[in-house]
Amino acid sequence: MSQPLVAPADRPPADSAPAVDLTGIVRRFGHGANRIVAVDHVDLRIERGEVVALLGPNGAGKTTTIDVLLGLSEPDEGTARVLGTHPHRAVTAGRLAAVLQTGGLLSDLTVRETISVVAGLHGASGRIAEVIDRADLTAIARRRVGKCSGGEKQRVKFALALLPDPDVLVLDEPTAGMDVTARRRFWEAMRADADAGRTIVFATHYLEEAEQFARRTIVMNHGRVVADGATARLRASLGGRIVSAAIPGGIAALAAELRADASVAEVSTDADRLTVRTEASDLLAGRLLSLGACDLEITAPTLESAFTSLTEDPS
Ligand SMILES: Nc1ncnc2c1ncn2[C@@H]1O[C@H](COP(=O)(O)OP(=O)(O)OP(=O)(O)O)[C@@H](O)[C@H]1O
Incomplete structure (x- = not known):
């Protein structure tokens, strides 16, 4: 593998940069007495192919960290790089995609129409059948989105995120509000992607989801990382x-x-x-x-x- 001996400090070669590299991230909201430090000096390096759970209680700073990671929000301090570049660039290049809690779908379109429209915009029409299959949507492809359950809608968003075939997939509490069966189906659909080597970062409240799905778990609280390690090790440390x-x-x-x-x-x-x-x-x-x-x-x-x-x- 040929790599330059000296790479510019702020631009590592694209093929060797980590999937995610957050350094000294601080994100504040509000002013004066109402000031909140939502993310407080977070350093986070995620290598390619890792499946990482971001675990923490309400208000821990998971969504804010994810927003910075996706370039949806600029940090007050620190730098965010994805695959060696600014998150915006990674998104534009189709290398970074997300399944977010917010963001609506058009309820009058069917599942297949929704995916076809977005595929057309991305020049990814050749991937429609594959992502429908990957997201376990074949049986409901003709259903109007407005008639889909919450879990099914999340799988539609998952399919949309897969259209550009991103290297890094970020999911913010993708199973929030789903029942146990819907959660299991969602993660079954995700598992093949994780096994295929895609980098996956997901925020969750559910310890079980981290245990079952992520090899590494990062625990956040009050805007800080309070634990970071192999999920199995974390589990052992929480056991005993x-x-x-x-x-x-x-x-x-x-x-x-x-x-x-x-x-x-x-x-x-x-x-x-x-x-x-x-x-x-x-x-x-x-x-x-x-x-x-x-x-x-x-x-x-x-x-x-x-x-x-x-x-x-x-x-
Ligand atoms: N736009 C905003 N304006 C003001 N405060 C905000 C804003 N966004 C987030 N916060 C605050 O920042 C803190 C971290 O919120 P964040 O949504 O990142 O936490 P979270 O870990 O994702 O929580 P949850 O699991 O409930 O989604 C919280 O105290 C929240 O109220």
Whole structure:
């Protein structure tokens, strides 16, 4: 592979640039006392072919980050590059596409007509049959969009996003409001694309969607990235047991030691009480008892509560 030895700093060669490269992104809204920092110094690098979930509670900054990534919103600070170029250029070149929560479809057109019209605009008429198939729309191709369910409409938007055959596909809560069956169908339609190597970034509230679909999960809260790693690893760190006990005679050294332990996901202290989330709960409980621990409790966190603890305000 021939690559220049020295590439201009702001323009990496198009074939080696990451799919997404956000650096120091800040996005604020409002003024004075009403000022909100929706995205607060976010750095995000996503390589080509990655499937990444952007997970976080309401107001975490997911949509704002996605808007910057798509070039729909300019950041107040920082730079956004997609495939080595400005997001606008990537969109215009048909290399970046999105399925967004907003943006209407014309209800009088059928599913096939909708896709045909947009395909005509993009010079992609040769791909109509393929995207209808990919988005699992064959059975409802003649249905008027106005008669489609929310899940079906999202699949129509997904088909439209596939028309330019983009390298990077971004989806903002694509299954919001769908029932379990509709969500499953939507992700089945997406899976083939992910397996084929397209870079996919999606925002979701659903931990299960990240677990089932994304190899990497980025957790956002209050405009910041609070966790970023392999979804399986995140899941393991959210699993385990919570061991809590009162330890007589000082716990600072023990807490520091446990924080450095790879089997320990989380350590917190409150006066003489130590609380630890760990995969090795029995081992730890034994050790704490040998140190004279009392009032020992071992509880299983639900994934939901573990996620909440990851995104709750520090106190
Ligand atoms: N145009 C805007 N004007 C003012 N505030 C905004 C605007 N857009 C977003 N915000 C605020 O920025 C913060 C982040 O919002 P954002 O929509 O990015 O979060 P989110 O993680 O996508 O949330 P949700 O899951 O509810 O969609 C929120 O406090 C929101 O109210």
